[in-house]
Amino acid sequence: MKLKILKNAFLISLACLALSACATSKKSGQIQSDVYTGSDTVEYLASGVKDRVFFATNESVLTTAARETLRKQAAWLRKNSKITIVLEGHADERGTREYNLALGERRANAAKDYLMTYGISSNRISVLSYGKERPVDSGSNPLAWSKNRRSVSVKAN
Amino acid sequence: MTRFLLIIFFILVPFKAIALIEVDITRGNLSPLPIAVSPLSIDENSRKNFEKILKQKNIASEISSIVENNLKTSGLFNPLNKDAFLQKPEIANLKPRFEDWNLIKAQALITGKVNFVDEKLRVEFRLWDVLAGKEMMALAFTTVPNNWRRVGHIITDKVYERLTGEQGYFDTRIIYVSEEGPKTKRIKKLAIMDQDGANNKFLTLGNELVLTPRFNPSSQMVTYLSYFRNLPRVYLLDVETGMQEVVGDFPGMTFAPRFSPDGKKIIMSFAKDGNSEIYTMDLENRIVEKITNHPSIDTSPSFSPNGKYICFNSDRSGYQQIYIMNSDGSNVKRISFGKGIYGTPVWSPRGDLIAFTKLHKGKFYIGVMRTDGSGERLLTENFYQEAPSWSPNGRVLIFYRETKTDENGDGFSAKLWSIDLTGYNERLVNTPTDGSDPSWSSLLSN
Numbered sequence: 001m002k003l004k005i006l007k008n009a010f011l012i013s014l015a016c017l018a019l020s021a022c023a024t025s026k027k028s029g030q031i032q033s034d035v036y037t038g039s040d041t042v043e044y045l046a047s048g049v050k051d052r053v054f055f056a057t058n059e060s061v062l063t064t065a066a067r068e069t070l071r072k073q074a075a076w077l078r079k080n081s082k083i084t085i086v087l088e089g090h091a092d093e094r095g096t097r098e099y100n101l102a103l104g105e106r107r108a109n110a111a112k113d114y115l116m117t118y119g120i121s122s123n124r125i126s127v128l129s130y131g132k133e134r135p136v137d138s139g140s141n142p143l144a145w146s147k148n149r150r151s152v153s154v155k156a157n
Numbered sequence: 158m159t160r161f162l163l164i165i166f167f168i169l170v171p172f173k174a175i176a177l178i179e180v181d182i183t184r185g186n187l188s189p190l191p192i193a194v195s196p197l198s199i200d201e202n203s204r205k206n207f208e209k210i211l212k213q214k215n216i217a218s219e220i221s222s223i224v225e226n227n228l229k230t231s232g233l234f235n236p237l238n239k240d241a242f243l244q245k246p247e248i249a250n251l252k253p254r255f256e257d258w259n260l261i262k263a264q265a266l267i268t269g270k271v272n273f274v275d276e277k278l279r280v281e282f283r284l285w286d287v288l289a290g291k292e293m294m295a296l297a298f299t300t301v302p303n304n305w306r307r308v309g310h311i312i313t314d315k316v317y318e319r320l321t322g323e324q325g326y327f328d329t330r331i332i333y334v335s336e337e338g339p340k341t342k343r344i345k346k347l348a349i350m351d352q353d354g355a356n357n358k359f360l361t362l363g364n365e366l367v368l369t370p371r372f373n374p375s376s377q378m379v380t381y382l383s384y385f386r387n388l389p390r391v392y393l394l395d396v397e398t399g400m401q402e403v404v405g406d407f408p409g410m411t412f413a414p415r416f417s418p419d420g421k422k423i424i425m426s427f428a429k430d431g432n433s434e435i436y437t438m439d440l441e442n443r444i445v446e447k448i449t450n451h452p453s454i455d456t457s458p459s460f461s462p463n464g465k466y467i468c469f470n471s472d473r474s475g476y477q478q479i480y481i482m483n484s485d486g487s488n489v490k491r492i493s494f495g496k497g498i499y500g501t502p503v504w505s506p507r508g509d510l511i512a513f514t515k516l517h518k519g520k521f522y523i524g525v526m527r528t529d530g531s532g533e534r535l536l537t538e539n540f541y542q543e544a545p546s547w548s549p550n551g552r553v554l555i556f557y558r559e560t561k562t563d564e565n566g567d568g569f570s571a572k573l574w575s576i577d578l579t580g581y582n583e584r585l586v587n588t589p590t591d592g593s594d595p596s597w598s599s600l601l602s603n
Contacts, residue, residue: 096500109431
């Protein structure tokens, strides 16, 4: 009996270990399917309105999370009809400079197209690609690269 | 302007018809040719005059050092230690005692003389075949004293041409992007320097981001990308006058510019609505032509030296690959089929090869392939490197490398490097600041 209790206690402590391991790996594992899901670098255009969306390597496809962010941006832009924005498209450092300029432009335009389908006029949105020139994270690792693959909506007025 | 004052040179003695010694440039630098660069001789009066004008104690030995350094950097020559030279420079220039030079294993010998004549710099030099005991070449130059470094480069070009049978590349300049500051906020300026790193000069102030400067192959004009007023556009810059202008009137980002081989057109990408296409603009009549037409990214165009073809970078297959097409955009063909992705194709000035950047399994390579994509050869592997540019004779590639940062994101640097087409002779090219996006000029003295 005593032995069984001890054994149970041992099992419980094992489970605790496993849980805490889970918790820590979740904290550093801010990438899902190659897309950044954390909030380290994110800023807000207004309460609850994130300023940026993230992309997978070499991709310009908007993820579910990116579309949700952009819908909130669109709602905010509809409410604040005088505001114009610049969509700044960026790439990570793992590509050639010229291709990355094109890729940044393609990413910013993916965001622009989505905002337009939610009723934002194209003349309120301009696009500016920085390629790999303006990383937010200077790291040379997959997490840093995922934060740098982004399109950021910046108030222009 | 004065920098490019005509350098007058004339042949003292006609060339001998047969090359006695020859440097084999098809192999690497496995056995560089031992060469003795005897310091140029100078009389005391001339030395003092040049010291007054140029603030150089001994202009003659400075010019010799330039020649020696150039020859060494080429990887094809082994300049011998001057301490072992037995014969005095002024006597060697008249008639070398070949036994003395043979003794120190010199196969070739350069001698010469510097004079101050009518406020000008006069330099004569001779190239000798030590084993055969014969003069191979004798030339004299007259120019303004300020051109003294160029005289050293021109002598090297003449020696290189005589001994390798190929055009030299020493009297040339490099334009590049100077970089300073943290990785997240780099300050970038256009900078230009002689091929050996001397005479570095900044051409912009760093107020706006500048990228990818490229020389006109037939003049000292440069095209580059500037973010002036946050509008990334291709610009044209006259290095001598500092005059610049926007190329074309595009309603969006233009980038990845290069000149056509005759210098009359600029080829570049124009990005609109998420799609980058290749365009040319004629600099005389301003006519703009759209060359590619595809919903993928088409960029990094580069003309073949005869102007008939264009190689470029496209992701129309799903990933970045290298393609070639006729100069009117017809007959597009993919040529890169190796493992990995390919970018920055640049056509060799000789026409037979295309240099490129390749990314495979997390490593970046600089390589070359034939223009049909066959014969791929990777010259160097690193964490990050890209953007090769050819020396005007197609023998050497200059490119840039970036370092991996540590776990704190520190330790970033960008440097210029060069490597021979053979894959040998990899060298750091020193710049006063960090550097990237190098472009090699044509020969200044052509």
